[in-house]
């Protein structure tokens with residue numbers, strides 16, 4: 001008889017039902033995790049509230065997974081029942097040209113997490129491919145699984161500030177005060193940035209950001225953020241500007257607030273098909289370097305995990321809400337309104 005479990009199943013945009021489904025069976029050469037804690041990501045919210053799978057439902061999302069190994073296929077040696085692990089959502093092949101050149105985030109043979117059911121459930125199964133590729137990390141004793149879920153959202157921000165070498169003396173302007181903007185701000189300060197300016201249109205998010213070590217918070221629905229950044233930098237502009245939000249307007253602004261020879265990063269994706277109108281002469285004459293950013297390479301994934309669970313990182317302040325998985329719809333609302341910074345969901349105990 002197939003065992004049952006609870007899961008938050010998506011039936012369509014904004015139609016997420018917490019219900020009983022079949023518990024996954026252990027794939028040949030794979031393993032099964034009992035999900036202990038799972039983060040709710042901005043991308044989950046976008047996926048759960050739009051027709052992200054083009055009618056291909058029901059589907060279980062969830063990719064910021066920390067869980068306990070509860071079943072291992074007989075010959076598998078590197079996983080043991082009882083281990084608590086964090087699983088990075090993408091399993092890079094480590095063999096393709098992009099992987100070998102250090103760009104695992106562009107792996108051409110990646111097993112993407114949406115290929116299989118995700119972790120908004122009591123249990124999640126992983127295949128032999130995952131066992132072969134790894135990208136799973138054992139939690140040291142005493143590390144709280146709730147805090148370890150931050151390793152995933154940390155990874156891409158860690159990679160971003162490392163790739164653009166945020167360093168001593170830098171002024172960094174970040175547009176978007178969601179969890180990603182907060183991570184970018186904290187990591188920029190840790191790397192020695194002199195001034196971090198965090199910008200958002202939502203005052204509730206800025207209020208939440210105020211408890212972190214961030215030098216300036218700007219509400220761009222009240223003040224022109226470009227003028228404000230210029231004011232704070234003696235009309236010079238920021239060394240590094242990161243647009244970490246889905247707005248094309250913010251991308252336009254980001255170019256205008258960068259210092260000559262500065263760096264601008266388009267971190268957040270904009271809605272599919274949206275085009276950003278920019279005066280490329282500003283890029284040309286000011287000698288700007290414009291980067292796109294997505295994901296992290298496999299070493300950055302590992303380092304981000306180690307930092308996320310270390311005492312140096314204020315994980316407890318970032319996770320504002322811990323809710324049972326059955327309250328996922330409420331979690332989405334709280335995050336959308338800016339009342340919650342980061343919600344971690346807990347599946348049922350049995």
Ligand SMILES: [Zn+2]
Nearest residue numbers: 041064152153
């Ligand atoms: Zn995520």
Ligand SMILES: [Zn+2]
Nearest residue numbers: 093096099107
């Ligand atoms: Zn690859």
